[in-house]
Every structure is written in structure tokens, then in C-alpha cells.
Amino acid sequence: MKRRNFTAAALAAAAFVAALPALAQDNTFKIGLILPMSGQQATTGRQIEAAARLYMAQNGDTVAGKKIQLIVKDDTSLPDATRRLAQELVVNDKVNVLAGFGITPSALATAPIATQSKTPMVVMAAATSSITEASPYIVRTSFTLPQASVALADWAPKNGIKKVVTLVSDYGPGIDAEKFFKERLIFNGGQVTESLRVPMRNPDFAPFLQKVRDGKPDALFVFVPSGAGAAVMKQFLERGMDKAGIKLIGTGDVTDDDQLNDMGDGALGVVTSHHYSAAHPSALNKKFVAAFEKANKGMRPNFMAVGGYDGMRVIYEALRAAKTTGKAMPTGDAVLAAMKGQIFESPRGKMFIDAQTRDVVQDIYLRKVEKKDGQLHNVEFDVIKDVKDPGKTK
Numbered sequence: 001m002k003r004r005n006f007t008a009a010a011l012a013a014a015a016f017v018a019a020l021p022a023l024a025q026d027n028t029f030k031i032g033l034i035l036p037m038s039g040q041q042a043t044t045g046r047q048i049e050a051a052a053r054l055y056m057a058q059n060g061d062t063v064a065g066k067k068i069q070l071i072v073k074d075d076t077s078l079p080d081a082t083r084r085l086a087q088e089l090v091v092n093d094k095v096n097v098l099a100g101f102g103i104t105p106s107a108l109a110t111a112p113i114a115t116q117s118k119t120p121m122v123v124m125a126a127a128t129s130s131i132t133e134a135s136p137y138i139v140r141t142s143f144t145l146p147q148a149s150v151a152l153a154d155w156a157p158k159n160g161i162k163k164v165v166t167l168v169s170d171y172g173p174g175i176d177a178e179k180f181f182k183e184r185l186i187f188n189g190g191q192v193t194e195s196l197r198v199p200m201r202n203p204d205f206a207p208f209l210q211k212v213r214d215g216k217p218d219a220l221f222v223f224v225p226s227g228a229g230a231a232v233m234k235q236f237l238e239r240g241m242d243k244a245g246i247k248l249i250g251t252g253d254v255t256d257d258d259q260l261n262d263m264g265d266g267a268l269g270v271v272t273s274h275h276y277s278a279a280h281p282s283a284l285n286k287k288f289v290a291a292f293e294k295a296n297k298g299m300r301p302n303f304m305a306v307g308g309y310d311g312m313r314v315i316y317e318a319l320r321a322a323k324t325t326g327k328a329m330p331t332g333d334a335v336l337a338a339m340k341g342q343i344f345e346s347p348r349g350k351m352f353i354d355a356q357t358r359d360v361v362q363d364i365y366l367r368k369v370e371k372k373d374g375q376l377h378n379v380e381f382d383v384i385k386d387v388k389d390p391g392k393t394k
């Protein structure tokens, strides 16, 4: 009797020890963060990684008894690399969530992997309207170009801008910006006299700007992805477009907070519409900007950073709320369900994940570049509340 008890206890102990690595494994909730950390979109990766790490430093790395592990991968903004890394993260690392996605082609390339593996995919940067329709597992915490563009097309004709030339990067978000800006401007009695598209990779704006100058519109509307704004601004000023009476307007990607302060006084007065400015005057944003700058040698957070920060919030709160049905780790479906419908105050303002579209509903601000304390900022002067993506067909 005694001997049998001893054997049973020893066996139980051995089984427990054998299960330990599995238990430790089961208790780690893994986030695979795929970003462009090098190449043309490297600033996006740098901003989002810094924001994700700040969120974790402020909120701890244990949520609902699970240890959070962030696995960062550099896709160099090449969609084939994004897809391969996503595949490896799902199959080998068994990540619970995929996140990041600096550009639209990277998000679209990964969507089928999210669907097949039932892994929630949080798009923190890419902003073509249709992305959320590419997989039912996609949730977006950035913005959409139609969302940002329409507000500016309402503002422009009321402010003496009737004749506009558009200049956009020739891929998803640029084509969205062009279409939605143009349709709304025409609806408001304005006119788009020419629509120019520049290559997304290594663009040379000079020949396009010369053409714009010759056409003498009231304004040039620009969309270029985060990181390319400073080059547009430089060439716009070098060609004396402002002196020729042509105003530069655009979505906030062109006066990106990551670069704005280095653009010089020529940027003063540029009006843009966007969902985030580092100068947003809320208490929460002031705290966010100060903490971000402190943790990153003075780097100012841009709209990419806020997409990453809020994306982490959406993941943390989903994990906290997800039903685990008795298992150690909630399923991808349970985490996804708990992401839908989240509503909270972000550094950008009020933010809502629409449960139907899984896209972000948020305030869009009109902003003007002004100098405050010797620094260039996008200063908000008007707001359109609770803007849904106008690009959604359903």
C-alpha cells in the first residue's frame, strides 16, 4: 500500500515536471510585430516599435495572468517578406496576434494567412480603405485615406481653393486619397484640373511639380506615405510654387510629425487634415508625447506611433476581456471578438473599433503648420467628429 502510494506520487511528480515547459509555453501570449525597420519606410517601423514598447513599459507585460511577448520582425517594406515572416510567426512561433504592417501591400499579402490560421491581425499603419475587407480577422487602429481626405475637400472651397491639382503616390492609399478628395471637391463646386501619380518607390517629384506650376491651380493636394513628406516640401519650395500663389494642402502624411520640425519655415501655413497631431491639446496626449520623447531621445511621436500605441491597447484589453472557455489561452476567435466594439480615449481623441467593419471610427482634424515654442507643429483648428471610413461599401 505504502509502496504503491510512493510510486503514484513519483509518477505524478514526473508528469508535472514533464508538463512544465508546456505550461510555461501556454502561459505566454505572443504578438508578432512585423514592421519596415529598414528601407524607405523605416521611420514607420521605428515609430511603431517605440510606441509598442512604451505601451508595455507603462502597462506591464502581464495581462490576465498571461505573459506578453513581443516578437519584432523587419520586412524591409517588401510584401513577399511580410508574408513569409507572418507564416513563420504563425507556424513556428505560434503567435496569438499578428500586428504592424507599414504599407498596404504588406497588409494585403498577409491577410490570407490571418484568415487561414484564424489569427487576429492588427493593422497599425496601412491605410487603404479596402484592407479590412481582405480578411475577417483584420482590425485597424490607424486610419483610412478616404476618412482623412474628405474633410479637406469640404474645407478647401470655403477657403478660396476651387481649382486643385492632385499629386499622389501611385498605389492603394494614394488612389483612395485622389478619388475621395476629387469626388467631394466636385460635389462642393470645386474642380480638379489634373490628377498626377508618382511611383511609390524612389519618387522624383520635380517633373510633376513643374507641370503643376505651369497649370497655376489654387492649390496642390498631396498624398505621399509617411517619410516622403519632407522631399515633397523641399521641392515644392525650391520651385517657388508658394511664391507663384499655389497652396500646398494634403492629408497629414505630408506634414508628418516625424519630419515636420526639420522642414523649415517654408512649411508654415500648410493646411492638412488628419486623425493625429502631436500637438493635440488633450491631457492624455501631452502625457503620451512627453513619455514617448523621454523614452526615445526626444523623438516626436507621429501618427504611426499612435496607431501602434492604440493597437497594443486593443490587444491588451481584448486579452483581458476574452473568454477562455476553461482553456489556458483564449482562441484567436475569442481575442478577435473582444477587439470588436472597443471604445476608448486615445492620444488622438475618442476612438472606436466598429464591430461590423473592424475599422476605426475617429475624429478628423483640420490643422495648420504653426510655430509654437520655436518648433513647427500641426495645430488643430477644426474637428469633424466620429468619422467612419467613407470608403466602405457596406
Ligand code: PHB
Pocket: 102, 103, 104, 105, 125, 126, 127, 128, 172, 173, 224, 225, 226, 253
Ligand atoms: C499605406 O501604404 O497604406 C500607407 C503608408 C503610409 C502612410 C499612409 C498609408 O502614411
